[in-house]
Amino acid sequence: MVHLDFMNRRNLFIAGIVAFFVIVSLWIRLLPMLLSGGHTDILLMVGSDDPLYNLRQVEQLLANHFTYTWFDPMTLYPVGSTVYWGPLFIYISGFACLIAGAVTRPEIIGICLLVPPIMAAVTVVLMYYVGKICGDWKTGLLASGFTAVVSGQFFYRSLYGYFDHHIGEVLFSTLFCLIYIYILFSEREAKIDLKNFSTWKKTALLSGLAGIAYLLGLFLMPTIIVFALIVVIFTVIQFIISVYRNASGEYLLVANTIIFAIAIIGLLIFGFKSPTIDLSTYSIGHVYAYIALIAGTAVLYLLARYLKGKEKYYYPLSLVGLAVIFAGVLFVVSPQFFNQLISAAFQFFGQAPVTDTVQEARGWSMASAWSAFNYGLILMLGGILVILYNAFREDRPHEIFALVWSAVILYSTWQHVRYEYYLAINIALLSAICISFVIGLGWRDISRLARNIKPESKAEGSKEGADDRASKGRKQRKAQKKSTASATTSYLVLALLVITAGLGILFVYTSVSYSYVNASGNAISMNPDWRDSLVWMENNTPATGVNYYTIYDKNSFTYPNSSYGVMSWWDYGHMITYIAQRIPNANPFQAGVSGPDGSAAYFMATNESTANTILDHDGTRYVITDIEMDTGKFWAMATWFNTTAAAAPYQMTILVPGQTDSSSYQSALLNENAYYDTMISRLHNFDGSMATATAAYYVEYSDQSVTHVSYPVLTNAVAMNVSAAAARAAQYNQNAPAGYHADVLSSSIVLPITDVPALQHYRLVHESSTSVLTSNKTDVKYVKIFEYVKGAHIKGSGIIEVPLVTNTGRNFIYRQQSTNGEFVVPYSTTGNPYDVKATGKYQIEGAGTTFDVPESAVMQGLTIN
Template sequence: MAQMDLKKYQPYIIIGVIVLFALLTLWTRGIPSEGLVTAEGVNLLGNDPWYSLRQVEQTVANYPGYAWFDTMTFYPSGDVIYWGPLFVQIIATLCVLTGAATRPEIMLVASWVPPLMAAAMVPVTYLLARKIADWKTGLIAAGLIAVIGSNYAYRSLFGFVDHHIAETLFSTIFVLAYVTALLAARDRPLSPKNFETLKIPAVTAALAGIAYLLGLFNMPTMILFALIVAVFTLVQFLLDFFQDRSSDYLVLINAVVFGVAIIGMAAFGFPHPGLDLSRYTVGHVIVYAVLIAGTLALYGLSVFLKGRPKYYYPAALALIAAAAVAVLFVALPDIYNLLISSLISFFGERPVTTTVQEARAWSFSAAWMTFHWGLVLAAGGAAALLWKNLERVNPAHVFVLIWSAIILASTAAHVRYEYYLAANIALLSAVFAGAVINATWKDVARLLGRGSASKASPAPEAAEKQETPAKKGKKGGKAPDTRKAKTPKRDQPDYLKIGALAAVVAVTLLFAGTSLMGNIALGTNAKYSGMDSQWMEALEWMGENTPDPGVDYYAIYDRESFTYPEGSYGVMSWWDYGHWITFVAKRIPNNNPFQHGVAGPNGSARYFVSTSEEAANRILDNIGTRYVVTDIQLDTSKFHAPATWADPDVGQERFQPYYLLPESAGSTNYQAVPFNNQEYYLTMVSRLHNFDGSMTDPTEASVIYAEYLEPARANTSLPVITRTQQMNATAGAAAVEAYNRNAPAGSGATLLNMYYQYRGDSVLQPLERVPALHHYRLVHETPRNVYGNVGEDGPDLKTVKVFEYVPGATINGEGIIEVPIVTNTGREFTYRQESVNGTFVVPYATSGWSGEVKATGPYRIAGTGQTFDVTEEDILQGRTIN
């Protein structure tokens, strides 16, 4: 009776457990809200979420309009938006419905959408696992997706307002709908003459098509799932042919799914020209039409070859595929190039992608750190599905395996796809755990003494009477039996199976518990990990103290008719900070986190690592830059990024070369160690951020005199340092010259300085004189000293600095000119410049300037009594001072 009651309430129990898992998800994702929410809004995580909020604000102001072209980024051309409106429209609609109109209100509403989508993944994953296996597997999968961590968890945290979690949600909904369609059509006799046989499969397939469109309208990378369907279709046709099964259900499903996709895409429109599949182009329609046609071709070939030797079908497919590739290559090169370039760009890697964290390849150590025991469980789940399909193939299982394999390959190519893979890990882990539970449940019941065997088998006493012959006593009577009753062998539990269950349960709980603890730590650490306060201060200052560029922040402009107004300008910084500049300062960056404006002759990479002011100035002139923003990270830990983007073949080696050093005195083992050379100190980012654009000579601090063997001489991949000595730069330069004058073949000497990780203030210690910049003046710096509280005599380098690019005034004279400067933080320094061809070009005004960074006296040529007053108008007009 108790069991009947439990069965009766089972649906409600399942719903209750799913709700609890969803609430657990919402709680862990919401932890950062305790620290990120302020009176000014939400201090969003990362970079891209700030642009999502910019889009939401724009959409709310023009509801339900969506901008496919943005004038507030990538100056002077503006940027094309290549992802879809769905995620932004969902947030904008919620803002409209809740009455959120101010920036803090909009940010708060938007910040809860990713956690809510993560919570929605719980029932979706349950339903998918239930379709694949049973309700027990569904509950396990729901529990695992609630706690699974790393990229998936991070990208669904409160404050990470980006479309990534929406990609996972809508793609998983598509998989659920497609699997449902497969199961609805499997083993169902389909007849075009009988609509009743087609109705349910067609309706479920249409729903899968709608789910595909939802994913597509969120992000064009949904095309990956068309590839998954294509690979599955090919594999399933082969399996059906070898098992003498009809594949007509695949024709129906694919025709309906991608027919809906074609209709939806046509109704949506094509905001982007060309055939690029990473954007919303007609290329999508072509691919979907080819997929439908390919399915029909596979079906026709299977019908034609029915009854013939099995190897005919794969052989014919190989020949047709080769012919199709040849035809595309010769007759339709655009489509051929479209397909090949899309595959290469998606699964390939370039040197510059190593500078983008989410675009890097996945390593095993990173995989284990993310999913740890989930990888073992998922492998078991994949094996379980394969085992179940050995005798009779289940198309839904085949689809899940192919989906998982392609997503795994995508993640291996680019670590960002971890957030897709989370659904596969949770599902396959649950499949394995569920399979083990189902295989061992009877043994557990027997162990607990309440299995069906105990009911079906005779009681111990009855068994004894049936199986034990009576013993007679001396007088012929029955002797008393003192033996214990035996349980029939078939009713005894298999302890090996029970041990296997215990192990799987333990590993599953370990995976879930470790992941949950990781998510709690992730959320806790994210409480105060939004935009750095120094950047916020600098950009708020920029928004209030620099000229308005004359572009309406909220307006939606047409790309074809828009032109930037006179007086507009760009802000040069590294691409990481572009969205911050747009959202906080409402100014227009020259580059952005879409990596637009980074590479090429006018890119930010070339600018920041340029060692020629003239070359750097040409870049700013070409792209209309007025302000340059630097920070300590670009100067140190991120320096490798612009160096690599500027020259992928050489990278940072030109500025921060690696040498081999013995691991210890007398050791024959070497380690590669980076150093700063003089080229680093001559880069624009170093001259601006470290030296404020002023001429800087080496100090008395020691530098490294190093003698080395060239790689060819040492038979190594890098130069090998054979001797080092600490000395000041002047003595070191003399020692280098003396050694190299008579250096043995394959050896040399050079001056180096410690890498910033080994000596923090080494960035302030050039090896030779660094000339002044003539056209850059510091206009603002943030208060924090990166070296902490080091006293008045310690180094003082601020976190973020803002420079204005100006024409500068010309002063005739010879020697070194100086002017004392005090910054907005009270830091004092002397701007110094050496004359070139009898002239100085100076960037600071000594009068008429109302900015925060001021000259506290006139220009003075050192060693003479000559002084000069330079007005702000002289600086901006580029005048010559007599």
């Protein structure tokens, strides 16, 4: 029989618990797959933005003998896009497909969607060791368990269906921090003589492993450099602490030098992919930064030695002076690199007006913070206090690093919610440190309390002498007083322990509940209308002449004459590339969005000639719209177009008093006249046809100068004819009291305030099946595809119209008012290759004249008569 001592039994227990956490982590993340039962189209389970592009990269990798592409002409037409992130995540996924024998698209998707949940499970294991170093085995188990169930972006980015490198960033950054923390823990008291390698051989070996871990993270994403920043901040703080504690700093000098020397060497071998010094790309800027980090550590070490024995405050004051001098010298010697550092810091830690239009880049609100981490936020604060308490008592550089790590990531998350996936690790660790500390604090008191309530061991009938009984009575009275004091202390600690444990239980329960609801409720799913529309585009539009799988060289590539772009909002760019295998003008890297020729300028254009100029510049042939661009995402497009005005010229948010309680308000979004003139409205709401104004709201309201709230407050509203409403508003505004106004607004996307002219160069060629707005006069579909054409010319005056039927069976009439005695019409009546077809000829109202328009006239801009 094999004897298992206590330590081995405990190790088996720990391994079993961590394995259980891994299973829980995988189970909750694989719920979408498990609940589908294999009956759902797997493509519909994939996130529709970055995950699709990562799948494209894996497909290219497998089709090109594991060659990674750094330039992609299948997006951002007409210039193509440079890939700025690293290949490691794609290589890992590609090797997984190779091992599994995945060849077809569904097989590749099935394997790739497993990679993020597995990476999250590996992170659960790593967190046991991170927690153990920062506390003990109990801290490790708690950190591991919390990591398995913590919700927020960490859970979402590792959920089955979200195939992206973010979870890989968390995995490899955690691996780096684990090894770095272990170096700080094990080497802080090492007696290092820099001239004797044998004294720092172990430090060098561990630092080499940390350098490799950092390099892996760098090969996955260049923004891993934020962890170099964390090392910088920690190193400065720790040297100051070491000076005040008369401790040595050789281990920090050795560790930082070796780690970032490996990063420099690895990056030099890897090669620079960007000619700039941008730290968000693989540029020489990284080398400059790592050299500065190594040199800075050496300066901190040498300054500490030089000032040894002098007043302690000399050291931090000297650091401030050196920092000012260094910044000044850097600004003079290399202003470009200085500005790049400032710019990189602002991009990572700051906000811009357009940031709010990108969901993952928005600032962190208290509501979203609580939704993500709930009671873990309270435990995090407790963990911070524990680390500060421990650091005050003794030198614990590993815990100081954990604190700096957490503080930097917390601040970055406050600025950009996407960094929740990093912060989840810190929440789990600090929560574990808090609970473990309280357990350690109260364990002795709890044991003492348990001993005090044990029954006496002697029987009642035992015989004792009078002196013995008197002596024993005195001892018992003294012990009772002492026990009462101890019991009081025990109860206080027990109360703290119960509260802390309760918070931990609530943290786990709330996180699991939130994650389960999201995982089982199709949190990640592709819109079927978009999927079907893009499949139609792949099968029914001309090929671009750019091969989907071929890897092209940026320096020698030129687009063929048959190529063209597809204009849509940037959210949908990767869907266009992956599903339709066409080339979007804008993509989810927020490229092709801003500027005079960006997608924002196009969809917000209120003049067709301006919009056409943009499409001509961008080489666009097709335009895709959807109801979200027309409504919920409209403000985002307006903000990208004009960060100052945003949606104000097009829409008004107004507070409406409650019907039963006039002191309560509800917000209502009403459209201004300019909204209906935008290209997105004219295309999606009216199919490019002329729209006539009929009814609207006459609205009276008080502005902020009167209400002292964020939005105007409605004082009167009447539905009426638009011309009567306009006249009444003009009359009211002539004599309106200060702060009061009248306007003509509309609550419906299909009821314009003034007549909207027809578009002459856009024809509907496909629409999806789902109706989002239906009435006896209107049927607006979810997704629509338009072709940008030259248009056929017809001489005449008045209003011309042609009846049409769409691929869904919807009937509508395209109408256009003549301009300078001519019509330019986008629909052909004969030879039309699409499923949206004319059911009759063009006819000028009141004239009885009809015209047949062949397809060639529409495509070549020919004159009919």
